[in-house]
Amino acid sequence: MAKYYDVDDILAEEEFVPSVFQHAANEVGIFDTSDDTNKVEVGSRVELPFWLVRELYLRQLISIRVPPYFDRGSRTREEIGADAAHVDLRSQCAYFYELGCKVAPLIGDKTIGPLLLVAFRTRYKEVLIKAHTLTLAVAPKHLTLLTKEEAKLYEAGQSSIAAFKKWRMGGPRFQAAPVLGRKRKPT
């Protein structure tokens, strides 16, 4: 419950997990609206968001498969094994690590943990180096590969470098409150 208000935690639970209904559900006409019966039959295959999946899976109402990027022998997995730093994880799942941490204990897949660790370790090193050395102009191309968490680390790295430079060179002590937004161009 500590993360009840956490925006990233909420969005991480919005990621889809492929699941199969083990039991019929009444009055649930969401998954295909063309259906008049308002009922989901046994064996329907649906991609459900994780916040639904967890509770339903614990009650054994659905069975799930891991999302494709966690699948054993999937392409993403092989790519991570080959060179994790240059895999486009954002297009796969912007909350790769968070979702992995949530899915792994649920289905008891022991291989997801090490996968996440390897991916994070290699990618973190890369992120840190780039955050400290790249100028703002070069950054965007590399940024598109990062997951949400890595992008945050990258920004933190950059801001710490900026703060360090400011400390060394000296700068204005006062600044306009950041809520006011970008400074308007003097006209």
Added chain:
Amino acid sequence: MYGRKASELVKELASSEPGQLSSFNNDLFAQVLEECNGHLHHLQPLMRKIQEHENKLKDTGRSEDEMGNSEDERRKSEAAKTVIQAAMKSDQFGALVHHLSLVRNKRCLMAYVYNRAEVIRSLGWMCDRVLPAEIEERLSSTEEEYFKNHAATLQSYMGGLDLDLTVDMVPPKDPYIKVRVVDDMGGVLLGDQTANVARHAIMFLRRIDAEQYITQGQMEELTG
């Protein structure tokens, strides 16, 4: 899909820059609330049905006791029982989905309001009492009231302490500061007199006078 609108609302929070407020999305907020009502409408009949099934189960159980033990009768009532149980489970499943969606929507709405409130509280420290117009129009009416109350609380606390907590924490080396005026300000109260300040003017002011105008973005500090 259930809960999609609510997640859009949260996504909006996530995509805005940290510490910045975007305008309150009344429209989407209301849509999510409507979706919640929809869930409730589904949920209530389902609950009623579950109750009915339970009653029926009890009835069959009771009649079984009364009917005696003919093999045929028992098999029939067994079959009826499993049918009812299956129907009940389907209803429970449906109810669960709606319940979870409700909880989810609630969480999204709460997070939206909470995170905005956090930004608004921080505003209270940066601009004292008056909000710039461009920010004020982004707040909902309740948020405006919240800001006003929060700012008033802060002021009364600082009044009680007899200490202005919003000023810079690091003691200045020089009580005077060189600033450039960025905005059209008109007459400004500087120290104990009003001065007419033109845009782009460079001035040498007392630090405490200049501080609030800098945080409001009307002046900027010149160094070096």
